[in-house]
Amino acid sequence: MNLKLNNQLPYSNEEIKLDFSGRFFPEQIKLGLENTIAINFELTEKCNLKCDYCAYGNMYNNYGIRHERDLDLSLAFNLLDYMHGIMNISSKLNKNKPVYIGFYGGEPTLKMDKIKEIVNYIESNWSNQYAVIFSMTTNGLLLKQNITYFNQKEFELLISIDGNKENNSYRKLKSGGDSYLALYNNLKFVQKYYPLYFDTHINFNSVIHDKNNPTEVTDFLLREFGKKPSCSPLSQSGVEECLSEKFKKMQNNNADISKHDLYKFIRNSTDGIHKNYIDLFYPHWTKRRLIPTAMCIPFSRRIHLCADGTILPCEKIGKELSFGKVDKESVKINFVELTNTINLLLSKAESMCTNCSNNMKCNKCLFQFVKDGQLKLCPDFTTENDEYFNNVLRLFSKDHKLFKTLVEEYNEL
């Protein structure tokens, strides 16, 4: 049977019912951790900025109370020993595989002494079988003071900047002053005196809100620094109800449909794009058992140690669920219990995802809408889809080469 064409689409949700009955196994999560890409440390809850949209600030309520704590180094060393152990017993695939050691905050450069101790610990205690890459997300205000060390240790830096002075104005100093000039000068200094390092090890991340847009930010950063930023929206999970109006105002509601969205649309609405050759043997993903939401396998991308010893699978999610804990004695992760908790939430999410018109273009993580251990309604949930689909088709109709170009040239690997 041919798919019936409805409203000019190659499919419609009435015709394809996705199966969201997929669940995790404890082994799968454990394997994810053994082969994780990055081990992250939240060195401190302190920051030298007070950005209006900070996920740890007043507007959000799901990251726990910030006490300006610093990470106890013994916890960091415990986690490193644990990870070294499980990566060693894992398969040979890990050999020669780089592991990223990431430093987060607060602002991690406020704790350079801790960074240096962790780097020393790894260099002294980890055998050479792993290529370790140190990385950091920073606001760049202390970049100039520490550039010699970063250069020496070849740190990969992701610097937060939202564009030009006006674009960047939500990123305020603690005093309320503007942080832009200090950052801009630091970047220019590094660009001038460490050009090779700047070219190869520094990248930008921009939060998109009502004072900027991806095109403007990209144009600015390309012009000034020759670099394209990665753009991310304001964090949507855990917004305080009383501040939701303020949040809505700060959101960029006119953001363009990005290339990524268009590519995802093609991938989901056709059967033409596949990750691996082996996928050619299997039915289209719409015919498989899917895990509800767009979440990844917990810990498969990173393990994040918070300053209070809490373990999270990612720095972007709150502390609503207990994934594990590091204390002075050991690392505690109960994979069976964790899997059961996640699967219980996934069971609750199943019907929501099945009925959501956005389920083919979903980019929401399950943990983004968990509150007090309970699943809330996903902020992207809708049963109406025509507008988005029509907007996408309008773009393709306007630029006939776009579809082909995206298929042939775009790659999100």
Added chain:
Amino acid sequence: MSCEKYFCFYSDVYLKKINGFVLAFNPNTGNIVEVKDSNTVDRISNSLDVFNSVISTLDIDKAVIDSMLKCNLGYTLKEGHKLFIPNSNFLKIEYNLNILKEAEVRILGSVLTKNIKEINLIFSNFYSEKSIHKRQKIYLESNCNKHNAIRLRNLLEQLIRIERHLVNLVSLNLYVSDMHSFKLIKEMVDKEKVRIKVVFHLPLHFYILHYGEFKKMSVVVHIFELKMLIDHLDCFTNAELNLHFSDFNNYTEATLILDELRINYVMTPYVFSNERLFQQHVFVDKEDIVTVGRELKEILSNGVINKNDFGKIFIDSDLNYGTNLYSKPIGTIDQFNVNEFLLSCFESEYSTWFLTRNKVDVCCNCKYNEMCPPISGYEYLLDRYNLCNILK
């Protein structure tokens, strides 16, 4: 009948332009329309370049549009309708060969291992046998000395260690024909608690001699002599049979017996001065190619990978390895390095994973080359690629 200005192909219709033809095939119905007129072909392909699934019917012979409608290949559209409609008439592999060649070690191992479907360890040095015709039987013969058996066992141990990364591995096939090798690997497979499906392939004489040993195991017994099968029919209650036949009479006789006794079996023709058998019973006609009930992806995949061979690896007792029993070996496993080993199966000129009909003589000019079954080992044995009665 067709008075509208545009015609839109259904999203799962196979469209191909080759050698001045446009071919439109609906895999769900088996209907096919072939357009030969060069002006019409140009107009159709220009429209598809712009609108993806839609063609302008202006200046196209009405009979062509009518035949497409009649064959249920699409529907007509009015003017003013949005004309760009995505279809699935393309294939893109994100982790494709070019990406893999440049991939970081970080992702390489996990991507490569995902692509493995079947590993075959053969306790005989069959890749050293230059005559590929003789290779049809050699993997059933016992010519594996103790030293080589231990080497193969050690390799198996290393493969088992990465087993959980081989997420798409369907089976681990072990071709054994002597008791020493069998015990060596059986012990190891039991000890390591292998979770994937392990299938022992045994020659009939070996199976008959020790068949008490093979209970509760997945076993395929390979038989070349129909008479031997008939003499031992009571031994096959737990085993699957693979009956290799070179003569159609044997085929008919065997299927009658085995169907009656409800024994699991597959029949595999083997090449032995019997091209006629293949011409009569194996070669495909246009009717075989234009069949109903296939998926568009299945057809398009035939232009990208060889689905008979992709993901399969054969390793012999000298640790020579290849991707098809009858192709040349890719190399010899010296120091086992997963990434290097698997990457060579992608890259080597002797790998058959990407040996598709659009790359071989005769078939490359055939308009049905993606609709045709993938190239198989029989084509090496018969020394011709087009096992068909279309292009002779």
